[in-house]
Amino acid sequence: MSDLKQPGHMDTQLLMDLYRTMIKIRRFEEKIIDVYGVQDMKTPVHLCIGQEAVAAGVCANLGTDDYLFTNHRGHGHCLAKGMSPASLYAEFYGRTNGCARGKGGSMHPVDPDLGILGTSAIVGGVIPLAVGAALAAKLQDTQRVAVAFFGDGASDEGAFHESLLFASLKELPVVLVCENNFYAVNSPISARQPDDSIVRFAGSYRIPGVQIDGTDVLAVHGAARTAVDRARAGEGPTLLECRLYRWRGHVGPECDYPKGCRPKEELEQWMERCPINNFTRFLLERGVTTERGMERVRNEIDATLDEALCLARQSPFPAGEEASAGVYYERA
């Protein structure tokens, strides 16, 4: 899938960046689990543990200017695009230093300086927005590319189809990344669709569709590179289906199999395919880095995240009046 796997083509820097990003996402989420019990992070968190490879693999192909739109399960995508962990944590704690000044919480991260123009927790909601940003990029004659991340559940929605139709019609520079984790909350895809492959929709919109192992960061990276290049070259959209699994419950810090939401065996099988463990093995086998090297990365990231959490907690709460302010944009 990706020539990064070929010994001759190894870009050590890139490989380590992918590793670093995945670790950052995993640890970012795990720290939420650690603190969530205190009940002062009052925001519904949708953790992406198990899905890190997609965020890392796709975003490594994006520039700062490129647009990124994500959904309720968006922490990883935003981190991979370069968002500051502190601005996210502070947002989850409802503080003024949060990326949305405490108004958005966990489901609505934003960072326009990084092309993250806002996040919707309405399933499928951002897909047309990403297409619209791609339309803007095209009308403005920039080289920007827009990426939309969404789940298999979003492909149930008419908005997904309307978006693909228009993106294809106008050959817009947009990459549609479906993270197919086979569930929408507790509803298996078999209760919602006649087939569990999302890529099957691409053909009827006359766009390329690629189905990828979403736990393989290099596979994701390679497919995304082709898609992003295509988009940037003005050749139109691509649908990427990344098949993977969400390890935790739909919302909140816990696992959900004890509640009977999904079979424990299913989780265990997917945990065998941990995107980080597999990539770690790959890096070690190829001698890209050492156990020591990786530990250093992990420690660095841990320290950064701990500091971010600290900063977040020290940030002041917005005053109550803010609740009814800032509804309308006012020109300066």
Next chain:
Amino acid sequence: MSDLKQPGHMDTQLLMDLYRTMIKIRRFEEKIIDVYGVQDMKTPVHLCIGQEAVAAGVCANLGTDDYLFTNHRGHGHCLAKGMSPASLYAEFYGRTNGCARGKGGSMHPVDPDLGILGTSAIVGGVIPLAVGAALAAKLQDTQRVAVAFFGDGASDEGAFHESLLFASLKELPVVLVCENNFYAVNSPISARQPDDSIVRFAGSYRIPGVQIDGTDVLAVHGAARTAVDRARAGEGPTLLECRLYRWRGHVGPECDYPKGCRPKEELEQWMERCPINNFTRFLLERGVTTERGMERVRNEIDATLDEALCLARQSPFPAGEEASAGVYYERA
């Protein structure tokens, strides 16, 4: 396509019924053109001249109990299902004897006794309704089949996709008939979709899709029979794409090429493929009937329609108070 074309399989009665239905629809619409200039038929009419073969071919496969849902361009479908021309004309004139007591006009015909449970002029609006009626049929364990008629424009809508998804998922007894006349009002399908074939969508919903010459009543009849049989046997939905052309303007009695809406040559080419003329030739060639026989049919129908128009015009107008009455169902 259809074995009705094989000499051995000719069912004279059926062939003549198809002819009769098409003539009835054509003449029904032409009489609207005749009277529309008087400006007392105050309803926006969307004529289906040129599209008669689909209504006739599909509905010949339906029983009285089967459900039919149609759109703004629905006169033909309703007539083919057996609706009384008088109840339609009276409706168009806004009279109490109209099928909806003057409340619906041309865009909302209804006749529950014939399974016509109401009509929506919102593009794509009835597709989920037909799927819902099919769901009811299945839950109630009846043998009923539901048919939805809609245009190519409706396949732009998310509702079309959501409907196909669910119909396929639950294997519902519904036949989705798209009349692809290549335009939505004056917008050509090329300005709305990356491809002009609608049948391409069927595959991604894992249902059969058949593309048919919508001017060939026997082709339509054959494909519809297979689809209706399939549905009735509990094997699920089928998407039929009938390719054809609307001869008149989107709304109103006139041709639209003088206004620059569509090329005159396009209309002329399609008029060469008149569904009625072609079928007439076929019937004569096969000796199913004679010029005289056909004239008799036409005269009969003309007389019936004239009488219907007369009846409609004699029907009283509803009193003004009716405008604000009948908003809510009240149990007897």
Next chain:
Amino acid sequence: MPWTKVFLSKDEMERTLAQPGLRAITYCDAILEAQRQAMETDGRVFLMGEGVDDPGGIFGTTLGLVDLFGKDRVMDIPLAENGMTGVAVGAAAAGMKPVFIHMRNDFLPMCMDQLVNHAAKWFYMTGGRVNIPLVVRAIIGRGWGSAAQHSQAFHSLFTHIPGLKVVMPATPYDAKGLFFAALDDGNPVMFIEHRWAFGSVGYVPEEIYRVPIGTGIVRRHGTDVTVVAISQMVYEAMAAAAQAEEDGIDIEVVEPRTLKPLDQEVILSSVRKTGRLIIADVACRTGSVAAEIACRVCEAEPEILKAPVRRVCFPDAPTPAGPTLEQAYYPDSSSILEAVRDLVAENRAFRKPIQRSS
């Protein structure tokens, strides 16, 4: 009457109900029971919604029903809200009685075409030939940073759409009774619940009964100020009334229970007595049902007002996420109390007090 009573504490509830041996259950269980009984007694009824059959069971309101009735009647559905609403409308037209369940009102905007252009108009547009017996259950969310897309309320929008009915039970008794009334109404009925009412407990008879749509109720009699309270605000209003009593202010709490049709008379007759009107709603102020209620009073008998009308609503802002912002955003019993105190201090003279003609 036990069935009109709003209990603010479990203690009070137990005291009142234990003696006559009346059964007390939660709002959540009342809805669960109503749906079970509806499906037991009427084969046309079925539930559809995202996750209706899952271990969460729509915050408990559908828990276990799939085991009793199977997946055809407790039907999980694709995330395709508009299309699936159309499916429900079509099934209703063809003789079923679907109950479509949304975990949040926020997903209703996606269904507006089918609700507004189809379900609402069908009976009228078909000249009365096809009616749509459809119940749409939708729960208003609140708290824990639910934020702008998971805590909205749209009941006001639906009252503007002819052909829809809108009911909004606050108590367990009404939840069950209005559910049956909605289900048997034969029209599309928006059945709007509030997540914060789910735990409230009250008397609920085991048998099937109906609370008529269009009949409000006086929850507490008083003479000084009328507080018309909608949905969860009933609890806030009752708490405010208890507090106001200490100030010697006697609040009358009126609950419309159904917003369309609206029981205008129960409101008017209260305001005739008190002369002061506060309307407390779980929605943003502008364009709210509170406006409609105020308007009804000025259309009918504006002269009965001896003070300005007050709306205790959410501000005209989306819902914020952070806890300090949430806290400031939501009005509560003390917001009502403050309005009450203001109004009692007010006594305005009307400019030209002339005799009423005719």
Next chain:
Amino acid sequence: MPWTKVFLSKDEMERTLAQPGLRAITYCDAILEAQRQAMETDGRVFLMGEGVDDPGGIFGTTLGLVDLFGKDRVMDIPLAENGMTGVAVGAAAAGMKPVFIHMRNDFLPMCMDQLVNHAAKWFYMTGGRVNIPLVVRAIIGRGWGSAAQHSQAFHSLFTHIPGLKVVMPATPYDAKGLFFAALDDGNPVMFIEHRWAFGSVGYVPEEIYRVPIGTGIVRRHGTDVTVVAISQMVYEAMAAAAQAEEDGIDIEVVEPRTLKPLDQEVILSSVRKTGRLIIADVACRTGSVAAEIACRVCEAEPEILKAPVRRVCFPDAPTPAGPTLEQAYYPDSSSILEAVRDLVAENRAFRKPIQRSS
């Protein structure tokens, strides 16, 4: 002032404008010109909508623009209203200024998710970091049996949604001036037009100007009754005023012009003078903007009312098709006149006229 004047006849218009040599054009042409000038002066502006580039040109309001600006800026789109609204929102977030055009308001329910859950909330939900400069033009249809799905008005719904603005020009001057104000506002603005106003003629300057959002206007000064008229009802109210003059009744016609924000003061100061309030709207009665306006008066100064408030609205029914039904359905100048006469005959005393405190 020529720019505030409502002309009921061409005659009157010509008399008034011809002399000072002022240009008179239709409402339709005012919108056409505004869009042309907007696209000439601002490269971020583009039009999108079903049939914007076709020979009908959205009832004439986009006619010829595709020839001037090409298909990228006068963009025909698939019939996919919700998705395409999202596309507009995304484009706006990324620096464009889309104008999304609907031939009927009836298609807006399909866009509700993107309008309500996305466009309206984006600025707030992003903590003020991303605004959505979007104008949604939507035309209210009427007549010739348009019936239930082609003649609706939903402006009231949008006023209930924080984050949206709602403007509703009645005159050619305001159509152009509000269009520019909406376009430059930086927020999502619902720009609601009425098909029956398209032919009305009035003074429209050639240069670009803005009518501020949030400023109403007195269309006719009078002392006896205030008629607050929305959109096309302005013409009916002016006609009613002319007729009432013959009865010796002096009507003040106030037009809010923008519904959110609403110029409450222009309404209040009129009612302070007249003591009588009629609100005429082109929408169904219950839950209408008329309710909000009445409520604002009772919130602020109920004592100024010397008669009940009256709403002259459509009945709470879908639009019927037949001509006798349409005729009965739509209120007009005579409905307003009737309400005026009723109110003038009314003079109610307020029950307890006590002095206003503080």
